[in-house]
Amino acid sequence: MERGKSLPDWVLDEPVLEPFEEFYISGFYALITERRGGVCIPHSEIVNFGERSGLNSAMLVVFTTIIWKLETAYNSWAKGEQDKHAAMNKPSPAARVKNKR
Numbered sequence: 001m002e003r004g005k006s007l008p009d010w011v012l013d014e015p016v017l018e019p020f021e022e023f024y025i026s027g028f029y030a031l032i033t034e035r036r037g038g039v040c041i042p043h044s045e046i047v048n049f050g051e052r053s054g055l056n057s058a059m060l061v062v063f064t065t066i067i068w069k070l071e072t073a074y075n076s077w078a079k080g081e082q083d084k085h086a087a088m089n090k091p092s093p094a095a096r097v098k099n100k101r
Helices: 019-034 043-052 057-087 093-100
Strands: none
Touching (some): 019 043, 043 057
16 A cells, blocks of 8 residues: 555445355455466365365355355456556556465
8 A cells, every 4th residue: 555545445345244254255365375377266175175164065065156256256356457457557456466476
């Protein structure tokens, strides 16, 4: 964050998450590091995470679906950021994160 700049609205308007929502979000952030070569999170990693977290088979289906929907939304955002920054000829935040790995 640059000095003298105010926080963006999306930070200021961040919703308060319920505990079950926090589980999915934190699970997604943990699993996003399992990507290989910039492709999707492997299904086996999602299932392993869910099983280690104590989810039963019915909840594993729900967990997997939610993680995939979060990943789709994240990928859409990252693509938009890359396109926007490419138009301005600057590296995007998503590209900087990818390059740090």
